[in-house]
Amino acid sequence: MAVYTEVSDEELNAFVAQYDLGGLLSCKGIAEGVENSNFLLVTERGPYILTLYEKRTRREDLPFFLGLMEHLSEHGVDCPLPVHGTDGVALRELCGRPAVIVTFLKGMWPRRITATHCAQLGGALARLHLAGAGFAMRRENALSLAGWLDLNTKCQERADEVQPGLAATLAREVEWLRANWPVRLPSGVIHADLFPDNVFFQGETLTGLIDFYFACNDFLAYDVAICLNAWCFEPDGAFNATKARLMLAHYQKVRPLSHEELAALPLLARGSALRFLLTRLYDWLNHPPGAFVQPKNPLEYLRKLRFHQGVRGVGEYGIDLGPDVDGGEGI
Amino acid sequence: MAVYTEVSDEELNAFVAQYDLGGLLSCKGIAEGVENSNFLLVTERGPYILTLYEKRTRREDLPFFLGLMEHLSEHGVDCPLPVHGTDGVALRELCGRPAVIVTFLKGMWPRRITATHCAQLGGALARLHLAGAGFAMRRENALSLAGWLDLNTKCQERADEVQPGLAATLAREVEWLRANWPVRLPSGVIHADLFPDNVFFQGETLTGLIDFYFACNDFLAYDVAICLNAWCFEPDGAFNATKARLMLAHYQKVRPLSHEELAALPLLARGSALRFLLTRLYDWLNHPPGAFVQPKNPLEYLRKLRFHQGVRGVGEYGIDLGPDVDGGEGI
Numbered sequence: 001m002a003v004y005t006e007v008s009d010e011e012l013n014a015f016v017a018q019y020d021l022g023g024l025l026s027c028k029g030i031a032e033g034v035e036n037s038n039f040l041l042v043t044e045r046g047p048y049i050l051t052l053y054e055k056r057t058r059r060e061d062l063p064f065f066l067g068l069m070e071h072l073s074e075h076g077v078d079c080p081l082p083v084h085g086t087d088g089v090a091l092r093e094l095c096g097r098p099a100v101i102v103t104f105l106k107g108m109w110p111r112r113i114t115a116t117h118c119a120q121l122g123g124a125l126a127r128l129h130l131a132g133a134g135f136a137m138r139r140e141n142a143l144s145l146a147g148w149l150d151l152n153t154k155c156q157e158r159a160d161e162v163q164p165g166l167a168a169t170l171a172r173e174v175e176w177l178r179a180n181w182p183v184r185l186p187s188g189v190i191h192a193d194l195f196p197d198n199v200f201f202q203g204e205t206l207t208g209l210i211d212f213y214f215a216c217n218d219f220l221a222y223d224v225a226i227c228l229n230a231w232c233f234e235p236d237g238a239f240n241a242t243k244a245r246l247m248l249a250h251y252q253k254v255r256p257l258s259h260e261e262l263a264a265l266p267l268l269a270r271g272s273a274l275r276f277l278l279t280r281l282y283d284w285l286n287h288p289p290g291a292f293v294q295p296k297n298p299l300e301y302l303r304k305l306r307f308h309q310g311v312r313g314v315g316e317y318g319i320d321l322g323p324d325v326d327g328g329e330g331i
Numbered sequence: 332m333a334v335y336t337e338v339s340d341e342e343l344n345a346f347v348a349q350y351d352l353g354g355l356l357s358c359k360g361i362a363e364g365v366e367n368s369n370f371l372l373v374t375e376r377g378p379y380i381l382t383l384y385e386k387r388t389r390r391e392d393l394p395f396f397l398g399l400m401e402h403l404s405e406h407g408v409d410c411p412l413p414v415h416g417t418d419g420v421a422l423r424e425l426c427g428r429p430a431v432i433v434t435f436l437k438g439m440w441p442r443r444i445t446a447t448h449c450a451q452l453g454g455a456l457a458r459l460h461l462a463g464a465g466f467a468m469r470r471e472n473a474l475s476l477a478g479w480l481d482l483n484t485k486c487q488e489r490a491d492e493v494q495p496g497l498a499a500t501l502a503r504e505v506e507w508l509r510a511n512w513p514v515r516l517p518s519g520v521i522h523a524d525l526f527p528d529n530v531f532f533q534g535e536t537l538t539g540l541i542d543f544y545f546a547c548n549d550f551l552a553y554d555v556a557i558c559l560n561a562w563c564f565e566p567d568g569a570f571n572a573t574k575a576r577l578m579l580a581h582y583q584k585v586r587p588l589s590h591e592e593l594a595a596l597p598l599l600a601r602g603s604a605l606r607f608l609l610t611r612l613y614d615w616l617n618h619p620p621g622a623f624v625q626p627k628n629p630l631e632y633l634r635k636l637r638f639h640q641g642v643r644g645v646g647e648y649g650i651d652l653g654p655d656v657d658g659g660e661g662i
Contacts, residue, residue, distance in 0.1 A: 007442075008442035008443055009440075009443075025437040025438070025533070026436075026437050028359075028363065030359045030361070030362060031361060032360055040371055047357075104373075106356040106357050107357065108355075108357060109340075110340055111339040112339055112341065
């Protein structure tokens with residue numbers, strides 16, 4: 001829960017006056033969100049979201065993120081749309097931070113994930129991947145292999161404080177992934193952080209995706225692997241193959257995965273598990289004692305990593321590959 | 332900043348279905364607020380506030396608080412109004428906590444207090460006092476003299492951890508207030524916590540009062556004294572007599588203070604300063620190390636207490652009492 005920056009009413013009124021939104025009726029800081037400060041504005045035109053980008057979001061990446069939301073929205077993806085001021089500008093400054101107003105997306109993120117949620121997510125993820133195809137800007141994934149090597153180095157010394165033997169596990173996994181990480185797979189714009197709190201539903205109908213601040217260019221199937229980890233494990237740590245099967249099947253109805261992509265999924269899922277294990281571990285070891293935001297438990301992702309290490313083939317994710325099929329027939 | 336209770340989408344949808352509010356479009360936890368969990372609901376009928384009462388608000392007091400908001404609203408005070416369900420019920424349970432939906436009040440609380448804010452506050456406070464006159468229920472002020480004696484006893488042992496000599500200062504002040512606290516002054520329903528974050532403005536126009544969860548029956552002038560402390564000191568600790576004069580003058584335009592009330596103001600202001608000093612000190616000494624909510628600095632109120640200890644008469648609050656006048660002529 002996080003509002004890092006206090007915005008005065010004078011500053012806010014002056015800020016909102018630059019838009020064609022009518023008078024400002026109210027502004028409440030939103031408790032959710034970890035990286036940035038978010039406020040729900042109610043104006044005479046209705047509700048909007050104001051985001052102030054805090055230090056972990058790099059200023060130079062913002063044109064990519066905002067441009068991507070506009071591109072996706074134009075191509076049929078339900079996501080927040082940056083609002084332009086009367087001067088045409090969307091990205092401004094407020095209280096010394098980059099700031100934007102985006103449109104309000106109805107829906108709530110699901111606290112208890114059902115198989116139906118997973119099915120809908122699969123379709124939405126595939127549509128996101130297709131819609132991203134024509135986006136002209138590029139952003140490297142800072143949290144892929146090179147980033148893991150770096151985080152692993154930073155965590156090695158103290159990883160065993162969290163669990164004895166963790167440092168060795170991490171070192172072996174990073175080394176194995178370095179030796180085996182794919183060089184060529186279908187690539188494009190990925191969300192890269194599509195956890196349940198970034199996907200809104202009304203009832204069991206998906207209403208949109210938010211929080212594109214880790215989006216980047218990478219293997220599309222890596223985004224699928226991130227969602228496998230984020231959506232298809234139960235709170236007790238058990239993998240739910242029904243959820244995975246539905247997610248993958250509905251993904252493939254929109255964008256069939258190639259044989260290479262399917263074959264790479266267990267490996268990509270290991271990479272994705274390691275990515276969140278490392279970033280959570282780093283935050284766990286380095287968060288200031290009195291911090292607002294409680295760091296997430298890294299060991300959840302150690303368990304997921306171990307699961308994927310034991311997977312012998314994509315069939316364990318609920319897909320019947322058959323003897324000689326491409327992904328399109330694998331459902 | 333606080334949302335203490337996580338509400339699932341299923342529970343929330345079932346809860347909102349008991350009201351005639353249309354479909355639920357969104358629910359965001361509000362970062363502000365210390366005592367209870369607050370959510371901004373957007374329904375097809377517009378925005379509403381959902382409050383879940385956490386442990387510091389006593390369940391048996393809720394009918395008083397909710398009844399008071401209804402009474403005040405009926406008598407022209409702009410404040411949130413509890414929304415009744417289709418079954419007529421306003422106070423329900425959600426996630427094991429008492430819960431209500433109240434109407435949305437436009438405006439924002441002022442971060443930088445101007446003299447105009449203070450003037451408007453004075454008038455609104457007096458109107459609140461007049462409107463409360465016909466309210467049939469009663470609630471004792473748990474944080475008056477008896478409460479201070481109790482808190483002082485609980486804080487004595489460790490008060491000097493916060494500032495050497497503080498325990499002795501508190502003991503002397505409690506003793507002095509016990510000997511001098513008024514027995515008879517005009518009484519009625521007071522807000523008892525009318526800090527700037529509980530008063531909304533649009534620009535410099537007051538739009539309403541919120542958070543009646545300390546409201547009780549006590550001396551009306553004690554509420555004035557609370558506002559003197561909460562609104563009329565600058566961030567550097569200096570008392571701003573212009574703000575006090577405007578606040579008192581605009582209060583008196585609506586409800587003239589009697590000579591006894593005016594004469595008692597410095598004493599009541601000492602009591603009010605001690606009350607917030609003691610509750611903040613208690614929270615400071617007793618908050619768990621990893622708590623979400625950063626406790627407020629008690630020493631701010633020690634400085635205010637010292638100021639009022641040095642006040643020789645109500646004239647120092649910007650009022651010209653004259654040789655032999657009642658409050659009505661004192662402006």
